Amino acid sequence: MSRLDSTLKRLAQGTFICSVRFPEEYECLESPEGRKAAEQWLEAIGYRLARLGEDGAFFMAHSVVTTEMRAKFRDELKIVRSRLEPYVSFLETLRQAQSRNPQVHAGDMVWESEICEAVRGSALLERRLSDLKELRGALVIDSTNDRVRRMLQQLAHDGYLVETNPVNKGYQVTGKVNYLYQLLAFIGEHTPHLSDEGFVDQIDPQARLDAPDAGNPQTTP
Numbered sequence: 001m002s003r004l005d006s007t008l009k010r011l012a013q014g015t016f017i018c019s020v021r022f023p024e025e026y027e028c029l030e031s032p033e034g035r036k037a038a039e040q041w042l043e044a045i046g047y048r049l050a051r052l053g054e055d056g057a058f059f060m061a062h063s064v065v066t067t068e069m070r071a072k073f074r075d076e077l078k079i080v081r082s083r084l085e086p087y088v089s090f091l092e093t094l095r096q097a098q099s100r101n102p103q104v105h106a107g108d109m110v111w112e113s114e115i116c117e118a119v120r121g122s123a124l125l126e127r128r129l130s131d132l133k134e135l136r137g138a139l140v141i142d143s144t145n146d147r148v149r150r151m152l153q154q155l156a157h158d159g160y161l162v163e164t165n166p167v168n169k170g171y172q173v174t175g176k177v178n179y180l181y182q183l184l185a186f187i188g189e190h191t192p193h194l195s196d197e198g199f200v201d202q203i204d205p206q207a208r209l210d211a212p213d214a215g216n217p218q219t220t221p
Contacts, residue, residue, distance in 0.1 A: 003028045008041055011049075011060040018057035018175025020107055021162045029058045052182070056106070057175030080183045083134055084158070087151055088180065090128050094118055097125060103181070104173050110161070112169035115148050 001009075007025040010017055019026045028034035029049070039049050042060060050061035062069055092102040094115060104110075119125045126144070129135070134154075135147040152171055155161045160180060161171040 004034055004037055007034065007038060011038065011042065011058070014060060016052075016057040016059045016159060016174065016176040016179065018106060020172050021159070021174045021176075026058070052175060052178040056178050059179075077183065077187055080180065081187050083154075084160075084180060085184055085187070086132050087155060088184065090125075090132065090151070093128055094125055097122055104177055106173055106175040106177055108173040109164075110152070110171050110173065112145075112148055112152055112171075115152075116145050119144050119148065 007028045017025045047060050096102045135150045159176045164172045
């Protein structure tokens with residue numbers, strides 16, 4: 001399979017292509033030839049190539065936002081608000097406790113053992129972790145290690161982390177995290193309205209995203 005074929009396959013799967021998780025496919029889309037080929041292929045099937053900022057992850061987006069797409073986006077917002085937002089909040093609290101930039105960025109490394117050690121040494125972090133209900137296992141009593149492991153595995157499953165060191169359980173943050181932060185910002189701005197069924201028609205799933213056009217990123221209306 002050629003690099004372009006692999007890139008198109010990833011896009012068709014709805015994958016976010018960044019330099020961390022898919023470096024070869026990302027390099028393909030960074031080249032004018034690869035980007036043009038991807039744009040033409042997507043246009044032929046009713047999609048477009050979108051990008052998170054000028055140097056962020058590429059992904060496939062609908063050319064026209066339908067009612068079905070709005071409903072899907074609304075469901076995504078609910079998932080982010082109920083599950084992923086608490087995970088991100090926990091990681092930010094952890095990083096702040098370590099005197100680091102609270103916001104995680106693409107390329108950052110997170111280590112299971114480091115997080116577990118930090119939680120055991122902080123009552124605040126331990127309480128924040130125990131409040132994450134979805135991390136609770138089948139047993140009434142589960143360990144800090146179990147909860148941290150489940151959180152990292154879930155973030156990896158959703159494409160926000162990629163395991164780069166299986167031996168020492170090291171994960172690298174992918175470019176999709178920028179999309180997550182954009183969704184969190186959108187939720188923060190529109191939370192009072194998200195329960196209003198009529199508001200769904202005002203939601204643009206591509207808001208805040210940049211779509212490459214003729215090789216130059218432009219902000220989507």
